[in-house]
Amino acid sequence: MTEPSVSVVIVDDDLAVRRGLTRLLKVSGYDVEAFASGRAFLERGDYGRVTCLLLDVRMPGQSGLDVQRLLVGAGYDIPIIFITGHGDSAMAAQALNGGAVEFITKPFDDTILLDAVRRAVVRGRQLPLPQTDGRDPSPS
Amino acid sequence: MRKTTATAVLVALGYYAGANIGFVLRFPPSTPSFVWPPNAILTAALLLVPPRRWWICLLAAFPVHLAAELQVSWPSSLVLALFVTNCSEALIAAGGVRWLSGAPARFDTLRRMAVFIVAAGLVAPFLSSFLDAAVVTVVHEESYASVWRTRFFSNVLTQLLLVPAIVMCATAGPAWLRGAPRARRAEAALLAAALVLVAGWVFGLVTAGPTILGGPATPVVFLLPIILLAAVRFGPGGTSLCLLGTSFVAIVAAAHGRGPFANLPPAATVLTLQTLLIVLAIPILCLAAVLVEHRHARAMLGERVGALHASEALKSAILGSLNTSVAVLDRDGRIIDVNANWGRVAAERGASLSAGLGVGGSFLETWRQAAGGGMPKADEAAASILGVLRGARQDFAFEYPCHNGAAERWFAMFVVRLDRPEGGAVVACADITARKAAELDLERSRQEITHDMRVFMMGELTASLAHELNQPLTGILTNAGAGLRFLDVAAADVGELQAILSDIVDDGKRAGEVIQRMRDFLRKSQPQRAALDLNVVVQEVVQMLTSDAIIRNVSITVDLDDQPVVVCADRVQLQQVVLNLLLNAIEAMAESTGRERTIVVRARNTEVQTVHVAVEDRGMGVRAGTYDMLFEPFFTTKPTGMGMGLAICRSIIEAHDGVIWAQDNPSGGAAFHFALPAFGAATT
Structure with missing residues (x-):
């Protein structure tokens, strides 16, 4: 309402977390899409319209880091907020090197998450649109 | 062949x-x-050689017979006929003895x-003398009856005196000459001289003859002590030699016209002497045989008694050497015999107890008193001992602790029915303190390891x-x-709020379950067995491992029975087994790439x-030949493994009367299996 609809994508394998995050972001005025796995998200395509990506690190199949690597590899620079159960510094460094915006450890306060999303959205707005060279980041 | 020749030569x-001796011992006319x-x-020769060789003896005698008798200028027909009669006597005698006696060449029992x-002394002479007399009367024109009588008595005496002597000399003579002790030879010589x-x-022969006693024949009784002594000391052989010697002296004396019968006509003298010697020989030979038989029987009895003593000594030595305590009970449960170890152990237990545990004490009563004194299960033991004594059960085993001062000792008692008509039982008690201590140690260390293992796995799972x-x-x-933000927005959707709250409640429960599971897992308790559904155990463990499996990118497929898979077991221990097998399976696939990273758990x-x-995992599998070693303690294939996981799994499964094994997974990797008795199945 206050902002133009911004597309935030959540990728988390835990249904309860997914639903909580969806509600929280929706009530805060974001346009939210949620996926249960990295694969499901990557199959969606049209990543250009994603302003901010909330990625769970630990997931069956592709982990959050795998998804990030694929997106970066395909030339997409979407602001990513990683959510993890572990405050693993090595993992955090790798994630941040890949262009992630934030690294949030579960369980977290809702305001911390919303602040992070807000920062990511701002950063996403400043970014130029990605050059779509037709490369598909989804795994072959 | 040599034997045949020797027999023939000896007989000849x-x-x-x-024959020549016979000619010397004649009384003219x-x-x-x-x-x-x-x-x-x-x-004697026919008694000594088997019947199939008798012909050798007879054939060997024939030329000698001719040679000897033709000296006497008898008609050759008489000589031939006499050979036939001699042979007939020997054949009847040897045949009769062989037929009736098991050992024809032995005279060591009264029966023989x-x-x-x-057979040889009476019947053979009796029968052959008819033939003899017939032959002689044809030539000599004497009265048949008189010839028969002289021949008969002569033959009887010959057989009685000579045959045992010859047979004994041939069978026992050489050995006696070689091996008899000097004292024995001296005794024989003295006896002969006497x-x-x-x-x-x-x-x-020496003097005119004794006249101190009444009639002329009386002095013959003075020979009796010597002949009886020969019978007692030298048996039938010695007796017949002695009688033979007596005959010689008597004949020589008679030939010189001396002796107690000197006043009789020669024929009457011969007959009287023959009668005397025959009448003397028969009972004394029988006596000698009885004595030998008696001596043999006594020696045999002595041997048997000796063997009995030896076996008795061996048995008590065996019982004495056992370091198990052994007692024998009568049918009333009284102790009738104990071994050395029993006495030692009873003495160690103190005077109050040893009174009841000694010979004569009631073992059954001792147990009843122990039951009265509050010893656990002593009443059951007493009842079971009584059961064995009454024949209601074959045996009974029981393990019990015994306090001796501060030290506690354990004993294993085994009571088994004594297999004899009087009944009773045998009690064997072994000190099993060391074994029991080892068992307790093992159990304790198993529990400790189990606990350590849980703590270790807790770390893994944290x-x-x-x-x-x-x-x-x-x-x-x-x-x-x-939810809070919804409320801020004012026009809150009640349905949405309800959904939010219900999600919160579910998550709260979920967190609670995680904590409960953790608490169950960590609780160190004595194993408690109860009916347990393995479907549930598998699900719980898989649930516990879900996130671990996710991290390691392994998928766990659960394949459960439609029906509950119920066993009687300790929940935590079985969780541990399943958990261990699953952790191993996850680890096994850590290094495998390219394969499907799937574990299947079936119940x-x-x-x-x-x-x-x-x-079943799809990892690298197990190296061939190591399947059996997998379950040994400290066997490990992992660089950081302790090698205890599968050993503990085995000890848990075996404690539940089950088996655990590993084999190749047909679709690649390894498969670990365990089987347990179903709940309610008879366990062995």
């Missing part, structure tokens, strides 16, 4: 010598000899001696458990945050009252 020599040795020699006296002296005196708690907490926080009821659980 003996026959010839016998009577033709027959006092004794006629050739017949006895032939009889009696058989010899009747015989010659006394016989010489009695038959008037990370994933934290993750598991994070999930519901994150859900709760985000949902609660969203099944089988048809044979057992349940079966399998954990």
Whole structure:
């Protein structure tokens, strides 16, 4: 309402977390899409319209880091907020090197998450649109 | 062949010598000899050699017979006929003895001696003398009856005196000459000397003859002590030699016209002497045989008693050497015998107890008193001992502790029915303190290892458990945050708020379950067995491992029975087994790339009252030949492994009467299986 609809994508394998995050972001005025796995998200395509990506690190199949690597590899620079159960510094460094915006450890306060999303959205707005060279980041 | 020749030569020599002796012992003018040795020699030879070789003896005797008898200028027809009669006597005698006696050449029992006296000593001379007399009367024109009588007495005496002597000399003589002790030889020599002296005196060779006693025949009784002594000391052989010696002296005396019968006509003298010697010989030979038989029987009895003593000594030595305590009970439970170890152990237990545990004490009563004194299960033991004594049960085993001062000792008692008509029981008690201590140690260390293992695995699981708690907490926080913001927005959708709250409640429960599981897992308790559904156990463990499996990118497929898979077991221990097998499976696939990273856990009821659980991985599998070693303690294939996981799994499964094994997974990797008795199945 206050902002133009911004597309935030959540990728988390835990249904309860997914639903909580969806509600929280929706009530805060974001346009939210949620996926249960990295694969499901990557199959969606049209990543250009994603302003901010909330990625769970630990997931069956592709982990959050795998998804990030694929997106970066395909030339997409979407602001990513990683959510993890572990405050693993090595993992955090790798994630941040890949262009992630934030690294949030579960369980977290809702305001911390919303602040992070807000920062990511701002950063996403400043970014130029990605050059779509037709490369598909989804795994072959 | 050599044997045949030797037999023939010996028979020939003996026959010839016998014939010549026979000629010497004649009383002119009577033709027959006092004794006629050739017949006895032939009889003895036939008794000594088997019947299939008798022809050798008879054939060997024939030329010698001719050679000896033709000296006497008898018609050759008479000589031939006499050979036939001699042979017939020997054949009847030897045949009769062989037929009736089991051992024809032995005179060591009354029966054998009696058989010899009747068959060889009486019947054979009786029958052959008819032939003899017939032959002689044809030539000499004497009265048949008188010839028969002289021949008969001569033959009887010959057989009785000579045959046992010859047979004994041939069978036992050489050995006696070689091996008899010097004292024995001296005794024989003294006896012979005494015989010659006394016989010489009695038959008037030395002096005119004794006149101190009444009738002329009386002094003959003075020979009796010597002949009886020979019977007692030298048996039938010695006796017959002694009688033979007496006959010689008597004949020599008579030939010189001396002796107690000197006043009779020669024929009457011969007959009287023959009668005397026959009447003397029969009972004394029987006596000698009885004595030998008696001596043998006594020696045999002595041997048996000796063997009995030896076996008794061996048995008590065996019982004494056992370091198990052994007691024998009578049918009333009284102790009738104990071994050395029993006495030692009873003494160690103190005087109060040893009174009841000694011979004569009531073992049953001791146990009843122990039961009265509050010893656990002592009443059961007493009842079971009574059961064995009454024959209601075959045996009974019992393990019990015994306090001796501060030290506690354990004993294993085994009571088994004594298999004899009087009944009773045998009690064996072994000190099993060391074994019991080892068992307790093992159990304790098993429990300690189990606990350590749980703590160790707890460490392993902490990370994933934290993750598991994070999930519901994150859900709760985000949902609660969203709910608050909904309320701020004012026109709150009640349905949405309800959904939020219900999600929060679910997550709260989820967190609670995680904590409960962790608590169950960590609780160190004595194993408690209860009916347990392995479907549930598998699900719980898989649930516990979900996040761990996710991290390691392994998928766990659960394949459960439609029906509950119920066993009687300790929940925590079985969780541990399944957990261990699953952790191993996850680890096994850590290094495998390219394969499908899947674990399948199956639980099944089988048809044979057992349940079966399998954990199949698609890892690298197990190196061939190491399947059996996998379950040994400290066997490990992992660089950081302790090698205790599978050993503990095995000890848990075996403690539940089950089996655990590993094999190749047909679709690649390894498969670990365990089987347990189904709940309610009879355990062995």
